[in-house]
Amino acid sequence: MATAAVLALAWVAPDAWLRLQADHRSTRAIETVSLPDGSRAVLDADSAIAVHYDGHVRRIALLRGQAWFEVAHEASRPFQVEAQGSVVEDISTAFAVSRWNDQVEAVVEQGRVRVAATERGGWTYLDAGQRARIAPAGRVTRLDDVALDRIAAWRDGELLLETASVEEAVQRIARYRPGATFVRGDLSALPAVNAAFRIDRPEQALDALAVSAGLSVTRLPMGVAIVAPAQ
Structure with missing residues (x-):
């Protein structure tokens, strides 16, 4: 019990900075926010x-996780989402942005956006079904197009993993668990994960991934x- 308490405390402590900066924060459930x-x-x-x-x-700062907008x-006030220094700017649209570790990904559901690795620009334009990954080195990489009904599928209760590392897969399932999840040991040599899980059954998802x-x-x-x- 003492070990579990120490681990749980270590899990909670780093969130103090997030509570100070965030205007809206979800816990273990999806949350809809009406903006001003x-x-x-x-x-x-x-x-x-x-x-x-x-x-x-x-301007919206994505401090953690992922969001659909x-x-x-x-016309007179652009809508921008910033994440880890990169910028995603709306051009009349609906889109999703996610940040995992040191990378940011943007995908367009409707309309068009433009993305850049820094506020200085160097824009890459994306239309519906298109997506891009922004790396910390300043590179914007176009990824394969995605079916519109698979964009931000977590809104419909489904977690889709596409060539995700095993550690990333664990982290993404962990978002829906009520308790802390820790990775021990090196998982980098394990094959990439392509799978779909229900987010309302995170324990089953974690067990299936383990198998x-x-x-x-x-x-x-x-x-x-x-x-x-x-x-």
Whole structure:
């Protein structure tokens, strides 16, 4: 019990900075936010945004996780989403932005956006069904197009993993668990994951991933789970 309590505390402590910066934050459930201009944001579980509007620009900072945006058109005030220094700017559209580790991904459901690795521009334009990944080195990489009904599928209760590393897959399932999830050991040599899981059944998802990827899952009190390579 003491070990579980220590791990749970270590899981909660780093979130203090997030509570100070975020205007809207979801916990273990999806949350819909009405923004001041009539736009709408849907936050995935364990996601957070900060809202910075002024007379010239509508700026959203994606602090954690992923969010889908439906933007109210205002020609005089662009709508921008910033994540880890990169910028996604709306051109009358609906789109999703996610940040995982040190990379940002944008995908367009309706209309058009433009993305850049920094505020200085160097824009890449994306239309409906198109997506791009922005790396910390300043590169914008176009990814394969995606079917519109698979964009931000978490809104419909489905977690889609496409060539995700095993550690990323664990982290993404962990967003929906009520307790802390820790990875122990090196998972980098394990094959990439392509799978679909229900987000309302995170324990089943974690167990299924463990079986397919060759992992062990140790569950402790307080909902703590420790994931490691199987021996």
